[in-house]
Amino acid sequence: xxxxxxxxxxxxxxxxxxxxxxxxxxxxxxxxxxxxxxxxxxxxxxxxxxxxxxxxxxxxxxxxxxxxxxxxxxxxxxxxxxxxxx
Numbered sequence: 814x815x816x817x818x819x820x821x822x823x824x825x826x827x828x829x830x831x832x833x834x835x836x837x838x839x840x841x842x843x844x845x846x847x848x849x850x851x852x853x854x855x856x857x858x859x860x861x862x863x864x865x866x867x868x869x870x871x872x873x874x875x876x877x878x879x880x881x882x883x884x885x886x887x888x889x890x891x892x893x894x895x896x897x898x899x
Contacts, residue, residue, distance in 0.1 A: 814886070814893040816859040821892045825855035832888050834866065834874055836881040844887055845874025863898065 815821030833844030
């Protein structure tokens with residue numbers, strides 16, 4: 814998650830948070846809705862952590878993210894990024 818002053822969220826993302834996952838910051842934006850599997854711990858601005866992601870509408874988003882190797886979290890703007898590790 815980006816720090817708040819770097820464009821990130823103003824507060825933590827709580828368990829159950831859903832956001833679009835983008836594979837590029839380029840226009841036009843293309844993303845897939847995904848649950849961040851935070852378990853029972855919120856993730857705060859500036860925090861870096863290994864988590865799972867569940868794509869809401871099947872494998873298309875997961876496949877795109879794996880192929881890109883990097884992804885971005887969107888919430889009215891880019892609020893975080895990640896790399897695919899498995």
